[in-house]
Amino acid sequence: MNVREARTVMVLTGSHTITAGYGIHEIFRRPSVTLTARVGLPRSKADTLMPASASASASTSASHPPDYTQYLVGAALDEAERKGQDLAIFWPMRHGVIRDWQQMIALWSHVLFALLPVKRSANDSYILLSLPAPISRDTHTLLAQVFFQHFNAPALCIVEKPLLAAYGVGTMNATVVDLGWEGCDVTPVFECQVQHNANVKSAVGARHCTLFLAHLLRRDQSIVSALTALLRYKRKSNTSSSSAASTAQGAQGSGGGADDDEDAQLQDALVALARQLVEDGHVLDEDAVRSGASGLTAAGGDGGDDDDGNFDIAAALVEGRDKKTRAAMDEEEERRRAALEAAHADDGLDEAVIASITGDEGQAGASTDEKAVLVQFRGLKLKVGPERFRFLEPLFRPELLEGVRGADEVALGDEPFGAGPFPDFGVARGGRFDGFVAPLAWPDWSRVASLPSCIAQSIASIDELDRRVTLWENLILHGSPAKIKTIQIETISALSDHVASAGTETGQVMGEPNPLQPRNVRALRVPDYFSEFKDRTDLAGFLGATVYAKLVFGDLQAKSYITKQNYNEMGPNAAYSVRPTT
Incomplete structure (x- = not known):
């Protein structure tokens, strides 16, 4: 590991989460930074800086959107x-489109200069x-301006996420499925070229799956009763600790809204x-994984043997160290989870009252199923x-979202200002930057395409028929929901209708199989010799970013990245002079 690799920064930006890491180590490491991609502003300041109506007069548009230093982050x-x-919460990126550059700068600045050991005045970190x-x-163009002029970067490489996921599993040809928070993106990659014409977006994401699981939990009256009792106890405690005047004022203004507030608190819980x-x-069914794991494979082979039956030396060498590494990582994750629970624990809860709501065996009337879990x-x-095992069902059956509370909500937080990266960018449209994209309304859930349908549609968009077979056999599912192994198994099972079976091939004319007809669907996973990423296909993108950065920044001729010298000579157009590494 040379000095340049030790200071390299990888930043993967998504609509919901930003992951980042510092340094390319001999044993590739997991991302050290995970940040929710949202920013905040005091409500009073947000209301005064921007008129509520987008069609405000030119006189009111003189109030410019806030600078990136004014936002609360992390x-x-x-x-x-x-x-x-009282805060206004903004999500500057929606569905992969940056809607407010000042807010994105606030996020990137926090990641680089607050969470990573990078100094703006002496920035010597190559950034991917x-x-x-x-x-x-x-x-x-705007990314080049931001990172060279705002962040003083010495070099910048801009890459699309599907290509990095392919690098993470070690293949040049794949159908990459990015399982996001608001939706899923399906994008084929062929010969390390991202096929933009075949990009298909699904309207169902992890947020909808979470709301659906909350919808199922609401059906369990024992859980609802326990949570309702806890919420009433907390409200009673808060009311008793407040002043008599505040209590009287709240009683006069609450009226019939008290029940609505209680129901909203229950939904949040x-x-x-x-x-x-x-x-x-706890949403992973281990029995389903054991019965259907045959559909999962690594890009370079499975287990300790390769395709020819030869022993995989690399896998054997890493096996002993891998067990210790995974044990240490599991211990670290458990410690972090315990610290998080302690940080978010409710203060002032009476243990006797808590014990009266639930006992050591759970709440009264709880499920007696053998697969029930105590949390x-x-x-x-x-x-x-x-019912927790049904978390992924909306991805395959979007019609289940009909009637699910919150699934039809379009807005996440407040609408961003649409500000450009620099103060001199125009505010001719009532303070809105020209690149602003309004959120789309959700369609009828009964007509929304399922994830398998989106995958099939994306592959069918490839004109070359011989390429489709390869794309069917190299499926990559990454993103946070990919941690749930059953999603790969269920996806493979759902896509079985699109491949040929033995019966269909024998029924063909002359009994000869069609070479252009796919016969197999495989979900690739990260090779086992990447010890810290074993069984973590959800991190395939970050692993691919580490591999890609090591290859790209090792080229002294800078064919695939922009240097500050190139930017000073060519300006933002230098971003078009580079090409992806193959």
Whole structure:
């Protein structure tokens, strides 16, 4: 590892999460930074800086959007929320499109200069930046301006996420499925070229799956009763600790809205419980994994033998070290989870009251199913039944989202200002930057295409018929939901209708199989010799970013990245002079 590799920065930017890492080590490491891609601003300041109407007069548009230094990001935003401050929350990227550059600069600046050991004044870190496909030419230009002029980067490489996922599993040809928060992106990669014409977006993502799981949990009256009792106890405690005047004023203004507020708090608790079940891995059915794991394979072979039956020396050498590494990582994740629970624990809860709501065996009337699991949530011990295994169903059956609370909501937080990266960018449209894209309304869930249908549609968009067979056999599912191994198994099973079976081949004319007809669907995974990434296909993109950065930045001729010298000579157009590494 040379000095340049030790200071290389990889930043993978998504609509919901930003992951980053510092340094390319001998044993590739997992990302050291994970940040939710949202920013905040005090409500009073947000209201004064921007008129509510986008069609405001020219006189009101003189109030420019806030500078990136004014936003709350990361821990500061979480702390402000915990204190109950009235905040405007913004998501600057939606569906892979940057809607407010100042807010994105606030996120990237926090990652580079607050969470990573990078100094703006003496920035010597080569930066690899990844965004969802496709990245427009205008976006390339603005990215170059931001990172060279705002962040003082010595070199920048801009890559689309599907290509990095292919590098992560070690293949040049694949159908990459990015399982996102608001939706899924399906993009084929052939000969290391991202096929933009075949990009297909699904309207169902992890957010909808979480809401669906909360919808199922609401059907369990024992869980609802326990959470309702906890919420009423907390409200009673808060009311008793407040002043008599505040109590009287709240009683006069509450009226019939008290029931609505209680139901909203219950919904928030159910969603929080659903997210905890996902984060703790309780939505994975181990029996289903054991019975259907034959559909999963690594790009370079499976297990300790290769395709010819020869022993894989690399896998054998890493096996002993891998067990210790995974044990250490599991211990670290458990320690972090315990610290997170302690940080978010409710203060002032009476243990006797908590014990009266749930006992050591869970809540009263809990599920008696043998697959029910006991979880600790906000001091309560709740037993959740096998309905937790249905978390992924909306991806395959979007019609299940009909009637699910929150699934039809289009807006996430407040609408961004649409500000450009520099103060001199135009605000002719009532303060809106020209690149602003309004969010799309959700369609009828009964007509939304499922994830398997999107995959089939994407592959069918490839004109060359001989390429389609390869794309069917190299399927990559990455993103946070890919941690749930059953999604790969269920996807393979759902796609079986698109491949030929033995019966269909024998029924063909002359009994000769069609070479252009796919016969197999495989989901690739990360090779085992990447010890820290074993069984973590969800991190295939970051692993691919590390591999790609090592290859690209090792080229002293800078064929695939932009240097500051190139930028000073050519300006933002230098972003168009590079080509992807193959």
